[in-house]
Amino acid sequence: MAIHSWSQLSAPALAELVESSDGAVVAVVMVGATEQHGPHLPLGTDSVIGHGLVEQACAQLPDTVSVVVMPPIAVGASDEHSHFAGTISLPPEVLAAHLTAYGEALARAGIGRWVIVNAHGGNVGVIESVAVSLRQDFGLVIAKAYYPKFAAMPDGPDAHELKHGLHGGQLETSLMSALEPERVDMSKATHFEIAHPPWAGQAPLAWLAEDLNPHGVAGRADAASDKEGKALLAHYGAALAEVIAATATHPLPAGRTD
Numbered sequence: 548m549a550i551h552s553w554s555q556l557s558a559p560a561l562a563e564l565v566e567s568s569d570g571a572v573v574a575v576v577m578v579g580a581t582e583q584h585g586p587h588l589p590l591g592t593d594s595v596i597g598h599g600l601v602e603q604a605c606a607q608l609p610d611t612v613s614v615v616v617m618p619p620i621a622v623g624a625s626d627e628h629s630h631f632a633g634t635i636s637l638p639p640e641v642l643a644a645h646l647t648a649y650g651e652a653l654a655r656a657g658i659g660r661w662v663i664v665n666a667h668g669g670n671v672g673v674i675e676s677v678a679v680s681l682r683q684d685f686g687l688v689i690a691k692a693y694y695p696k697f698a699a700m701p702d703g704p705d706a707h708e709l710k711h712g713l714h715g716g717q718l719e720t721s722l723m724s725a726l727e728p729e730r731v732d733m734s735k736a737t738h739f740e741i742a743h744p745p746w747a748g749q750a751p752l753a754w755l756a757e758d759l760n761p762h763g764v765a766g767r768a769d770a771a772s773d774k775e776g777k778a779l780l781a782h783y784g785a786a787l788a789e790v791i792a793a794t795a796t797h798p799l800p801a802g803r804t805d
Contacts, residue, residue: 553617564613573613573658574617575601575605575661576663578597578664578665578666579593580622580625581621581633583756584763585735587720587731587736588764591621594619595726595727600780601616603788604785608792622636623669624638628669631757647677647680659799660689661690664787690794690797692787694787698786704716704767708767711766713759714756714765715768717770722779725780738766741765
């Protein structure tokens with residue numbers, strides 16, 4: 548298996564990796580957040596989960612896939628959580644500039660395939676916009692991987708919980724219980740019921756965390772477990788590994804070669 552750390556490679560070593568990969572090297576970056584997750588989870592929850600999923604995925608990749616893991620982006624667009632202490636939020640245009648700089652660095656290095664592993668819903672819009680611009684400007688093939696949108700684990704949180712437990716609920720609490728159990732306070736994990744559902748019919752509403760629940764979270768955090776978290780980690784890690792492997796062989800745009 549060829550998993551490399553961008554930060555630990557020398558410039559010549561990175562150039563050699565790209566040249567020797569025969570066009571199949573894939574860059575991977577985790578984009579998370581630093582924001583409130585209620586009374587039971589730490590501020591770094593999204594980034595911890597994102598990093599854990601990248602590690603799981605890389606461990607499941609075939610030896611034929613060459614990956615270079617870029618420095619993580621641990622602060623995202625989190626304005627919807629700014630009412631609560633500890634949240635750090637980048638303005639969307641700043642996050643966009645950050646991601647664009649990463650994409651430009653890939654293009655200069657001759658890497659044409661990139662998987663953005665997003666672990667925070669507030670980043671989705673920015674990532675979508677930047678990915679299109681980088682595709683247009685540099686011909687990058689960019690997969691936008693947001694794990695809550697992957698197929699659900701059959702024995703995991705049910706459809707109702709996945710819809711209503713959209714922040715700090717059973718899914719995130721179980722994953723954190725598997726990854727960093729010492730940072731999860733299950734004595735404060737309860738059923739955080741949504742006060743005002745953030746949708747009107749089939750249309751989503753713009754929401755702030757305090758709209759969901761006074762604690763700024765929603766879902767059955769009390770139903771979480773480390774056992775479920777380990778199964779979820781393996782499930783979503785496998786799905787992410789498939790994304791990375793598929794990106795490695797995805798055709799580059801016409802006229803673009805590594």
